[in-house]
Amino acid sequence: MAITPYHATTFKLSCSPNRLTSIARTGFVSYPTLFNPYKLDAIFSSSLISLSSQRKQSRKLFNVISAVAPAETTAEFDEMVSGTQRKYYMLGGKGGVGKTSCAASLAVKFANNGHPTLVVSTDPAHSLSDSFAQDLTGGTLVPVEGPLSPLFALEINPEKAREEFRDVSKKNGGTGVKDFMDGMGLGMLADQLGELKLGELLDTPPPGLDEAIAISKVIQFLELQEYNMFTRIVFDTAPTGHTLRLLSLPDFLDASIGKILKLRQKISSATSAIKNVFGQEETRQDASDKLEKLRERMIKVRELFRDTNSTEFVIVTIPTVMAINESSRLRASLTKENVPVKRLIVNQILPPSASDCKFCAMKRKDQTRAIDMIRNYPELSSLLLVQAPLVDVEIRGVPALQFLGDIIWK
Template structure:
């Protein structure tokens, strides 16, 4: 069923049907006689909702050249990936070398950019004015690599794999503690551990130093909360491993001293302490109000708003700074006799009222993003979305 836009709210645009749609421009405001650009093949797109009523404060988000991290998350299916990708394109077009990272196993980022980003390496995105790179973390591929590594002879496979994630020190410690069997199968939370290891690389590796903005497209709510709480969990776990190793080392030292052998080396413990310090850095990064912000994305339904409220509460318990709430896919008032449109709009207004009365969400800066009747896919479409959402 096609929804007809009200005449005064409709907006038009023309897309040149070239391979990369490079000539596509944002829609022109509706006038009594709207101008039309004639090209060989065109596709007209109409917005069926008003642009965002509240502003995202993009000038504030783009201010400064120091490194900043933006994490977008929320319930599955609310448009997190489109919002994250459009923000990354907007940053790049405003002079910021930008990296956008997806920790969602659904590979939506590849679909959003209409580019294969699933290799687990940085991929340049064509189109924006400044460098824009994308990286899609593939948890299933990582799990397969983990399984195959654990089966290689000599026990070195797991360590090699952990080294590639920046967690080789932990594998070394587990090996020295004769706990290698813990690595025989992928442990729960491996997806989040891989994402955390990437964050470590973004913080420390020289190859990422060029990026002044890093945008994270996170997996649905439950995965996101595990991702944010994992540094605390690993910090505590590493602390326990260190205490256990110190006890074993003390016992070994006592035994060896009886037989006149030299004491144990402390290198391994030092390395584990270094890993612990890196995890503390990641935890501080998540909670740094100057360099990090979490943006909740939702849609105007009772279920989505309720989940967003719980997410906001959990984020605040983790001391993660959250200031903005995007309410996506909002319908305008219907100018026709469409009963479906009227009922849908009524339900959305009821959900928006929930936000105003919700103790967790009411203090957030609300961004109302329109529902559009075309799929947002490719850099030109993402540029268009960025212009109507990130103001």
């Protein structure tokens, strides 16, 4: 039997009564049945269930999951979704813990709750396209098909940007560099760096350049008209180390620009011989104004990262000693940077089961031990602890993300 549009709609909302029984018995959340159209085809070919009864069953499914899951706090999604002023959520943590899946599921949930949402990846190894199962590459706003309100994705590709940067600087002897940097929101820096051989510099890029490029995009969010519509912006960040550099960079740039400005002021009061080096009075003034503007932008970014009313960094981890240790260090660094953190997602927890095999029983013990550690870490114990189950297939596509989102973000 062919898959009809009816099936396409229903498989987002329903689950098979068989699966409900099986979930109740084993505690495992199996989603292939929910999202595999072929299995659904078989389920629905026997009897087409009405939309309202599917909704009821869907609700039942989540009740069953809550009933079998260990005691946990909720993510207090009501607070995350309330209000129409723009809010930024940055999801970060150790590599491979599920940052992208959690970020994408949060973005889908916001969009389904009426927020025009943008999900941004600042991880050079992007996986948003894989997660949404849609091509979101290209470094520009790309609409995501499926959610109820507009959802756009933006994959910032610092590698590509750096290559383009190197190309223009080589081809145009530096004249194209300014245009490119303008495009990245860093035009003022180009003025300052005009005398340097940027191509050579980029052959051995300084640490933090990728993050600088990502940050310049954040600055654009604050200024460009096309981003005004978004009331929720979710960042899928690069693994921990990159994130910390990204967060400290505005301070670094602010300090550097401050030094350059001071130097300029000193120079402007110097002799006319020096004037020849830096050009005419107006040009010099103009450059100083531009630098000052860049500094203001950097201050805005820094304030954005630290603004408890508009921004929150959500730490994603898994129940292993190594991941939880790293999360604790991440929280400490974020606290040092004054970045607000409220929620800790512990992802990929084995769902409860009445009949564990030896391997699962061992794994469960191990996970429980790791989760217990959280209570002993002062950096983590005060956070809202949200537990997300390990599901038995990869989470890909909007319906799957919606499913995961309804478990995590409630």
